[in-house]
Amino acid sequence: MEKIIKAYSNLMKRNLDKPELVKFLIKIGLEVAKLWVDYVGDKDAPESLRYLNSICFKFILEPLRDPNNSAFVNLLAPTEILHSMDIYPLFIEAYSSFISGFYCENAFIDKATAEGISDTLCSYHKTFLGALELSILPKLKFAVTSSILCDGNSNTFRYIANRYKIPYYIIDIPYGYSEESVRYVVNQLKEMISIVEAITQKRFDIDRLREIIRLENRTKGYIRSYLESLKNHTMPNSISLEMYKLFVTHPYMGREETFRFFKILADDVIKYPDSGYRIFWIHIMPYFSYPIQRYLNFNKDFKLIGCDLNFDYLEDMDERKPLEAIARKLMLNVNNGNFKRKIDNIKKLIIDLKVDGVIHFCQWGCKQSFGGFMLLKKEIEKMGIPFLAIDGDAVDRRNNPEEQINTRLSAFFEVLTERGKRW
Amino acid sequence: MVGYVCKYTPYLVIESLGEKTVRIEPKISSYEMSNSLTHPNICSYAKLVLEEILKKKTDKIILTNCCDSIRRLYDILEALPFIKFLHIIDLPKKRDQKGRFLFKNEIIKLIKRYKEFSGKNLDIGNLRDLLNNLSPSIEKRNEKLNLVIIGGRCKESIIEIVEEFGGNILYNLTCTGNRPPYRPIGINEDPIEAYANILLDSYPCMRMDDTKERLDIFTQDKRIDGVIYHTVKFCDLYSYEYADIKDKIDIPLLKLETDYTDTSEGQIRTRVQAFIESLKEKAKKDIQPKSTRKDLIVAGIDSGSTSTNAVIIDANRRILGFSIIPTGAKSIESAYRALEEALKTSGIKMEDLSYIVATGYGRISIHFANLEVTEITCHAKGAFFLNKDIRTIIDVGGQDSKVIKIDKDGNIIDFVMNDKCSAGTGRFLENMSRVLEIPVDRMGKESLDWKEDLEISSMCTVFAESEVISLIAKNKDRKDIIRAIHKSIVKRIISFIERINGEPRYIMTGGVAKNIGVVRCLEEKLGEKVIVPDEPQIVGALGSALIGLEKLEGLTICV
Ligand code: SF4
Ligand code: SF4
């Protein structure tokens, strides 16, 4: 399988001067991958996770198939509004991951840095910008991002929009939460809606948005029940699948498919007994890393229990005031504001999920996360939980020192087994 | 004393509360304590601020919600026990009515917090006076070269270097830049609201939503001779703007990246000086030769980090002799020895020399030279002298590598240099020669009959070294490993060439040009022949001697 993908990757790389062809190859590659996922798929994965895999391909293909009815977004954009207007989001982190899945990230990244983009920028952004510079990135109708999660967002979106001459809107999320700042955000959401209406000639319907939010709340009910069950069960999991959950916990929250996924997931989890050491992951994962796969993919002894990014806001939303609810959701995301909010959330999850060991991934260029990892480390070690930080890159294989990661992981798991289960 | 970092900080309200303020400008050369509190790869400036705060025990600090690094700095500072007052201002990205309202309230919040902390009251009349006393900033105008410095936070020393070499900073659009355009505040106006507006009306930084104003100056102000684009290591905010404008504006542009420590000052000096030299060269008028003396003899000395080279020429631009010696601990001593040897080979006595020009890394310390010129200008001069068809000069020396692009008259159009990292330099080859246990000068030949096409993917020397070690462990043939090393150096060089849109013909100079393996890989990648002069190491020294001669002939007004 890997050989085939690599050959396909070489075909793409040889034709970088023919952007239309590469664009086509990316789409076809993803279409074929979807078929593979639907009909063959990961035999080790539970039904719910296989379904997840399938819908993620569906989600990524939608904007590629219908660019005129689609928008660029970041992980924390108010996509509920887009769903309510039947506009497909393409979130840049996913696009870059798939490019890396095609083993093409190096060529894209090199192009971006040759154009002057900083090589210390996070590779999710560099890959995306490389696609733009190579004219391989599809030209979507517009771009919407929030300012939270990382600095790259507003700058990458502005850059892309200026280059493609498409409208873009940055939703500036204040650092601190207050009623006044909620109004500031709501105001921007309204402005964004009117811009989107003008570009797409579609009408925004607040009742439709209410329906989306109602579905989102029902979905969150299943997430909470899944979390509850995780206390006494551990599911087979892999680092790729855990990363795929970012699709459904973020941009595609509020979609029917997402609702269905969490419903089956909540049913699935109780089928499995509790076993093995519970490993909790912080931040994203280099899904291609062999040593990490070896330790965490469908491993019987070490169970990947979850990733903090998938549990960053689980509150119900007030459907009567949908825009306020979205504003609050963005502002109260644990990744906004003081880092303590993120630490507290992780500590709570560690206790709730009876975690035995924590791995923090320091993604190259992700200052928002690794800037605070020493604070986090201190707090987690205070709880008596082993903590491992690894440096690497979840997109650019060249920045992911496999040997080093292997050694550190081995040592970490030795320590863990030495100590025995924590709970 | 309250320390702050951002130009949007309303520091005058603190002054009106009776406390002095200072913008934190770290003067530190290494990170000692900060690395135990955060990850080494957060923005270098933010890390140095942390270092400075720890060192000086600054206990009152105001930050803004500027970027990821500063937000995390806030979180780290919050956990430090000696800090008494710490505040973060929620700076809006939008400058519309709502944003202004929010920002005004942020100022009020700051006042309230500081009042509670200090027990002092705000003297609103005093605030009005302070604001009114800041006279409108007057634009400097003079006959010098007018430069714009733009980009991320810029150290004071860079501005000093620009001024030292005769540049005039017309605009400073970095975080330490132009003061906002203060305007008088009427008796009935609310000074706090006015202050919020004044701050938000200054040239927006890249963190703001609408940044168009920044680039308008390039189309509107015709006085600008050159642009210095500065970025801070591990700050990515500004590279977008650089990538955007580098091909858009038609003004010579120098890209500088610093890590904000004092250690890179030598490099910065060279680059800024070379840039200003090239701007002056461009402005050069047709000047008739002043002197036609035939007995002029000029020496050029290139004091590099690994070798010191000297060249002696006469008025007919004939090379009389030259020398190449390893650089010792003191660059002035090596320079003197190189000069003596070159004189010996040319049979000329020291007292017969009309003029000495020094270039290279150590040029500043060669006091006996009559003139110092950067190696950029000298390489361009020397290479163009050797062959008028040359448009791109690739110089790879022991510790630095540079690529220079020149036009048909030999004028510098653009150039790039490596930063502190040694990837793609002779140093890297030397390290690898040690790992592979083969003398450096044999690597080139050995690599020529390679069999297997191996790849070293990492550009970083540390990672690359571990890749080489794992190739050795896999029992790969040494020839093939060496070639992979050459390819990785070439990859770096190519990225430089691409950055300045290099064009044929190419010349390669510097010690690494003697490595035939690197040259072959480079030719393969470029699809072009690369000229390598007989003595690739003396091109810089030759260029500096030529500049000396021109100076005596009155041809060059540049220096
Ligand atoms: S990994 Fe970090 S820097 Fe990269 S896109 Fe995600 S949040 Fe941003
Ligand atoms: S980038 Fe902007 S917000 Fe940040 S320190 Fe500079 S001026 Fe202040």
Ligand code: SF4
């Ligand atoms: S230099 Fe860049 S990353 Fe550093 S504090 Fe300033 S804006 Fe932030």
